[in-house]
Amino acid sequence: MKQLSVAIIGSGPAGYTAGIYTGRAKLNPTLFAGEEMGGQLMFTTEVENFPGFPEGIMGPKLMDNMKKQAERFGTQIVPKFVTAVDFSQRPFKLWSSVPEGVLVTDLIRMSTDEYLRVAQKIKQTEADYTADSVIIATGAVAITLGVPGEKEFMGxxxxxxxxxxxxxxxxxxxxxVGGGDAAMEDTLALTKFAKEVYVIHRRDAFRASKVMQERVLNHPKVKVLWNSEVKEVAGEMMLNKMKVVTKDPQTGKIVKEDWLEADGLFLAIGHRPVSNLFADQLKLDSHGYVLTRKSLSEAGLKLAQAAVDYGLIAYPSMTSVEGVFAAGDVVDVRYKQAITAAGQGCEAALDAERWLEDSRG
Ligand SMILES: Cc1cc2nc3c(=O)[nH]c(=O)nc-3n(C[C@H](O)[C@H](O)[C@H](O)COP(=O)(O)OP(=O)(O)OC[C@H]3O[C@@H](n4cnc5c(N)ncnc54)[C@H](O)[C@@H]3O)c2cc1C
Incomplete structure (x- = not known):
């Protein structure tokens, strides 16, 4: 069993930034990079809004730079997925094995209950690592429609x-596509650039807040396709059309099916934080976001208040378990940007450094 001072789980902007900071603080961090090293930006082309790159930078290049920068300060990058954790006592235990017949890619797709059953099995074996502190930076996955062509034309x-x-x-x-506040925000953001913006919603009313709905419904560039769903996207080099069906809201029967011309399709149907691994170890909010002492969700505010009441707020990025910190999209219900994830990775690293110093006396 290998003993670690700081274990960082996740290799997106939050994880690598935590690696840079804990590495420079001489904490000899080990970063578990997972199956898809580099996180979500590996699936995009040009990133234009990360400060420091006035001409923009390709997503994979940005992530490779962050990885090199973390390695430069001694972060050990381990290309493994952490498959189970035990935070019930210190040092914390981490596993990276899977039971026979189970693939890591299966774990990623499992429901929380299925996952916890597999994790129980894994925990019957000896842990692979122990760690004095853990920084969780496992990110989130945007929910997609799962229709033909969608993956091919992503980006x-x-x-x-x-x-x-x-x-x-x-x-x-x-x-x-969507009907919540995020879809309304995306629609309004697009009206600043696009010529026409259509909202495709599968019901006959939005569930977004009234004020956001009104802004969208009153915008001259916006039209809504109610009771409608995207069934396929297609194009040549770039997306140029998509199949949309409209259903009768009473019977659910398809009343119209069209291939519509389209330059862009924005999915705003939510994100799934990658937190199954922690479901029985840490407090999560009702959507699965890991709660920290300064979480932006309502449940997080309660945790923060409890921490203040106990004089504990000193480590804002600490989760419900002392010594376990979290950063990036796995905690962030609101912003989900590379720069905010990196910023939170920095916060978690500074908190972990200070907590390790304080707890070692
Ligand atoms: C297509 C696309 C384009 C985007 N474009 C931009 C943009 O232009 N600008 C911008 O600011 N933001 C952009 N974003 C958002 C940005 O990518 C995210 O906000 C950011 O990557 C979040 O960083 P993170 O470190 O929290 O997590 P992620 O980037 O999600 O990385 C988490 C990593 O942890 C790994 N992991 C998960 N579980 C485990 C485990 N158990 N063990 C080991 N590893 C694990 C995952 O495999 C993943 O590699 C884009 C997102 C997408 C999907």
Missing amino acids: RGVSVCAVCDAAFFKDKKVYV
Whole structure:
């Protein structure tokens, strides 16, 4: 069993930044990079809003730079997925094995209950690592439609981030799928650039807040396709059309099916934080986001208040378990940007450093 001072789980901007800071603090961090090293930005092309790159930078290049910078300060990058954790006592235990017949890729897709059953099995074996402190930076996954063509055209017309990509759609015809506040925000962001913005919603009313709905419904560039769903996206090099069906809200029967011309399709149907691994170890909010003492969700505020009451707020990025910190999209219900994830990775690293010093006396 290998003993670690700081274990960082996740290799996106939050994890690598935590690696840079804990490495420079001479804490000899070990970063578990997972199956898809580099995180979400490995799946995009140009990143135009990360400070320091006035001409923009390709997502994979940015992540490779962060990895090298973390390694430069001594971060050990281990290309393994952490498959189970035990935070019930210190030092914390971590496993990276899977039971026979189970693949890591299966773990990623499992429901929380299925996952916890497998984790129980894993924990019957000896842990692979112990760690004095852990920084969780496992990110989130944007929920997609799962329709033909969607994966192929991701980053080539299909986007899960309007804040990131709206500016690429100047004078274009774009569609937003969703009906919540995020979809309304994305729609309004797109109206600043696109010529026409259509919202595709599978029901006959939005569930977004009234004020956001009104802004969208009253905007001259926006039209709504109610009771409608995207069934396929297609194109050549770039997305150029998609199949949309409209259903009768009473019977659910398809009343219309069209291939519509489209330059862009923005999915705003939510994110799934990658937190199954911690479901029985840490406090999570009702959507699975890991709660920290300064979480932005309502449940997080309660945790923060409890921490203040006990004089504990000193480590804002600490989770419900002392010595375990969290950063990036796995805690962030609101911003989900590379720069905010990196900033939170920095916070978690500074908190972990200070906590290790304080707890070692
Ligand atoms: C297509 C796309 C384009 C985007 N474009 C932009 C943009 O232009 N600008 C911008 O600011 N933001 C952009 N974003 C958002 C940005 O990528 C995220 O906000 C950011 O990557 C979050 O960083 P993170 O470190 O929290 O997590 P992630 O980037 O999600 O990385 C988490 C990593 O942890 C790994 N992991 C998970 N579980 C484990 C485990 N148990 N063991 C080991 N490893 C694990 C995952 O495999 C993953 O590699 C984009 C997102 C997408 C999907």
